[in-house]
Amino acid sequence: MTATPTRPTVSEHEARQVAEAAREQDWRRPSFAKELFLGRFRLDLIHPHPLPADEDVRRGERFLADLRVFCEQRIDPAVIERDARIPDDVIAGLKELGALGMKIDPRYGGLGLTQVYYNKALALVGSVSPAVGALLSAHQSIGVPQPLKVFGTQEQKDTFLPRCARTDISAFLLTEPDVGSDPARLATTAVPDGDDYVLDGVKLWTTNGVVADLLVVMARVPMSEGHKGGITAFVVEAAAEGVTVEHRNAFMGLRGIENGVTRFHRVRVPAAHRIGPEGAGLKIALTTLNTGRLSLPAMCVGAGKWCLKIAREWSAAREQWGKPVALHEAVGAKISFIAATTFALEAVVDLSSQMADENRNDIRIEAALAKLYGSEMACLMADELVQIRGGRGFETAESLRARGERAVPAEQLLRDLRINRIFEGSTEIMHLLIAREAVDAHLSVAGDLIDPEKSLQDKARAGAHAGVFYAKWLPRLVAGPGQLPSSYAEFKHGVDLSPHLRYVERTSRKLARSTFYAMSRWQGRMETKQGFLGRIVDIGAELFAMSAACVRAELLRRQGEEGRAAYRLADAFCRQSRIRVEELFRRLWTNTDAVDRTVVKGVLAGEYTWLEEGVLDPSGDGPWIAAAPPGPSRTENLHRPIR
Secondary structure, rough: OOOOOOOOOOOOHHHHHHHHHHHHOOOOOOHHHHHHOOOOHHHHHHOOOOOOOHHHHHHHHHHHHHHHHHHHHHHOOHHHHHOOOOHHHHHHHHHOOOOOOOOOOOOOOOOOOOHHHHHHHHHHHHHHOOHHHHHHHHHHHOHHHHHHHOOOOHHHHHHHHHHHHHEEEEEEEOHHHHHHOOOOOOOOEEEEEEEEEEEEEEEEEEEOOOOOOEEEEEEEEEOOOOOOOEEEEEEEEEOOOOOOEEEEEOOOOOOOOOOOEEEEEEEEEHHHHHEEEEEOHHHHHHHHHHHHHHHHHHHHHHHHHHHHHHHHHHHHHHHHHHHEEEHHHHHHHHHHHHHHHHHHHHHHHHHHHHHHHHHHOOHHHHHHHHHHHHHHHHHHHHHEEEEEEHHHHHOHHHHHHOOOOOOOOHHHHHHOOOOOOOOOOOOHHHHHHHHHOOOOHHHHHHHHHHHHOHHHHHHHHHHHHHHHHHHHHHHOOOHHHHHOOOOOOHEEOOOOOOOHHHHHHHHHHHHHHHHHHHHHHHHHHHHHHHHHHHHHHHHHHHHHHHHHHHHHHHHHHHHOOHHHHHHHHHHHHHHHHHHHHHHHHHHHHHHHHHHHHHHHHHHOOOHHHHHHOOOOOOOOOOOOOOOOOOOOOOOOOOOOOOO
């Protein structure tokens, strides 16, 4: 017997409770970024820069060499862009190369690469074709391999990981037509029936879903006798009866990705294919994303490197008013921004990835910051490249080729990168997620004080607890090493990076003081101040990037690999970053947030419809959100497994 999926009606408070319950509650290991938000600059957690083991380097470099040859000889990005499809022979070749199993343990047929080298591989292949990079990333970062690695039973690992390593593509299915970042309203159900669960529902934006062999599906198990219920994760065979790919989505960028709409109608899934206990689905998803999010900024690093190469070559060849355009200050500033930011992004990704490999630090904030910062800055770099190229930047590579010029896909890169600000947590959601983790220490000691549902007795206990915490914490925000001219002197080698680290230390304390003041001022309303929280997080991201850039520059200096040039890039980045930080601090308290809220209410109330007059709307007819009623599929199954 199967139940009819219905959209749960949940309040804002209930939705927050679901999200909060899915969080990792404890901090078992130190976190550099968490300490940074608390006003404690723990440089010792990232310096000296951690390094991979020699065997990991040898294994990783061997695979990168093979992957580079494959990309050069087998992948034609122009064909993928033109046909909006990755050729089957390319995917078959990636399987033969072992690229599907980069992060899977060799005992299951994988390559066993570290997070560092997995990211380097994604940066390489993503620079050739972001669509191929997205396919590999979705398969391994959020698809079947990662959740099974962390939460799967031994039987599940033995059954599925060898398939994922060599032959089977996987996908992750959470989003629904009317459910995005609010999983409390998830409507897909998994009803227990004997030794099986019966799935019913519709999933949207299933990256890899059109060609996948295995799916990780999030569905709601109803509470019943013997069943705790809740949002639960399952491994589902894509070829199972009742699974239908109803539509392949088309996008402004990443035209080769196989992303679709998938319907489940009375799909039987063995209980043995459930990942973790009932109700643990969201926690599994969030934990998987802690390191999975690093794949996106890794490909952003690859994009930055390509932007720098094209900007250098073009601006040296193109002359205006008697000299190369690079030597005109207006263009030169853009090139400097691209170079410095690419250096910093690589520093952030490599540092976070190496910490993930060592598993001695909690990197949930670092990974989220890397995703947030990388996706935003990569879009800016691509936009600047288009501007540097001028009209040629707006022209397609195919058109450039047709008239005899180098086919530089600058406009395509801009389109392809745009989704990264939405994928795996939009910028707005990432701001809220990181802000919640950043203020966790405050909520742990003073949360009951600002919770309207707590009793006076609970508030009294929280007040006493908070008094002890803040009596120790607040005095430490007054002074620190950042005020001593001799601090961080080991970062002075020709170019002096020590002032930047002192700035990070001082600014970290200022950031913590600002957060505390805001909590004192707004208390329970703090969570509604999304503009403020976003700026707090953006400041923290800049401080993290500055720290990583300086630590990476010192590592390269000690290794004798372009150390002097690395110091110059780190210095340039930190100077640029400090200007952004100061502007963000100004906007903490001087902004248009209140005015914006008033205007928005007027817009929704129809007060400004007169402003919309004088244009025609070219949009087609239809509902804003397509209906997705449960039941059997009435369309052709577009599922296209690649064998």
